[in-house]
Amino acid sequence: MFFLKLIIRNAFRHKLRSTLTVVGIAIAIIAFGLLSTLVGLWYHGVEASSASRLVTRNAISLVFPLPLSYKDRIRQVPGVKTVSYGNWFGGIYIDEKHFFANEAMEPKSFLELYPEFILTPEQREAFIRDRKGCIVGKRLADTYGWKIGDLITLRGTIFPGQWEFVLRGIYRGAEKGTEERALFFHWDYLNETLKKTAPRRADQVGFYMIDVERPELAAEVSQAVDAIFKNSLAETLTETEKAFQLGFVAMTEAILVAIQIVSYVVIVIIMVVAANTMAMTARERIAEYATMKTLGFGGWHIAGIVFGESLVIALSGGLLGVALTFPAAQWIQVELAQFFPAFTIAPHTIALDLLAALVVGVAAGIFPTWRGATIGIAEGLRRIG
């Protein structure tokens, strides 16, 4: 208890220096936590994937479509429960800054396949009935203040033209992390328009979504589907929804790696700053350590005091950083709602934050601890005066 008191009082002896170091560590921990969360969000789609859903796309690339006629043949594969299909639409609302996902889907089977998108029965019916109807997630509707019945116009990029949709439903996510910033509309609307404006692109789908009867059938069904279309003009690649999402993540892996490197660099920088603080502290207190040794305290006592001080400063910064990470994440969630489905700090991120603070404390304390523990008494006492 006495030593703990001594360590804590020593840690905050130079109030300005200790405060600046603690604040520096806290900021680093906040940055580390937020960047870790950001990296986690990259994998959000992967984690939210269902184990019983498969995605079938053109084996060459997602850019190339598949014939609509594949639908019935896929449905006949043993183990397939539901088949839906759709196209990435890529429409722009107002301008490029207002990005959100928008896709053309076969509505009935799509809503069956994705029970996590929750609509009231009335809105569901209204959406299915209206070929120009669309549904949007709650967060997207809140962002733009859309209400049921509003007319939403998207400028097509992959499918040129001005596309108008009537908002028939606003869905809620079944879970906190469910995507609520997307717009879905009838695939038929897209297809029938294409039949008039670009007939060669009609009756083509970007991907099929398959629900299998049991998750353990996923591999078997994937192979069976791809076998059907082997040596056809449009060979397929069927994979689990998770693998499909991971493919998207892999495309941006360089960005992910860069973010991860930055998050670690932040920790290394603060480690150097904390080490400098501790080195200054130890240098100033050499005479005190020598005095304690004179009184009979051993190197281990001194080591414990110096190391403890380093840990107290680092963990104070770590705890402050963790405490401030939550309001920071809340701010991001509100201000950057259009970019992140749910900017939530996971428990393992908090654990990582505290581990990072601990590493900073340990690394910053090593040299001063060694110096304090091994200083000769006569040499240390000469530093006085």
Added chain:
Amino acid sequence: MGMGNGNPPIVEIVNLSKSYRRGSQTIPVLEDITFDIADGEFLALMGPSGSGKSTLLNLIAGIDKADEGTIRVGGVDITSLSDKELAAWRAANVGFIFQFYNLMPVLTAFENVELPLLLTGLSRSERREHVALALQVVGLSDRVDHYPAQLSGGQQQRVAIARAVVSDPAILVADEPTGDLDRVSAGEILQLMDRLVREFGKTIIMVTHDPRAAEKARIIRHLEKGILTDIDGQPASPVAGS
């Protein structure tokens, strides 16, 4: 060579030598020192700067190691002890009084005095009793919760003396204990040290430049370039050999 008050020697130094290395040079600091200090003696070591008096004090107190010779304190040959044994020996047998007090600035007077007792097996209440008594002896019972920065130089030195005596060591070593004090405070500190010798039977070895401080000691020894130049077995005198 016993001397002074007729008591048996508590410190016996035989053929003690010490040198320091500076680069490739070896600088002798103490050369072939042999002398005893009687139990309950108040001895002043005087000499010019660099004469080796602080080094001799450090060797007697077991915070530096001799190159040659032996030092026996209370019958223990401290030159043969390991660092760990020496630390334990210091904690039990030596009290230290420094020129600049060397108190922990973040600890109160009470906590500073309590510090050496943390190495003993005393309970918390026993420690409190010892500390209270030590602070009473130095006249600072009303300053227990003050931090060093809230005390005058003389008061800080008295806290340091309380810290030195709280574990009841046989000998006290003092390196320029009045060097940082005004004349009045220095006088009070010297009186207190004299009282520790007379009333509590402590042995004090004091290094000083100040002839007035040395006057308080019963024995004065001089060092010149690492060699003891005179021996005075008579009652205290500022002049060697008188």
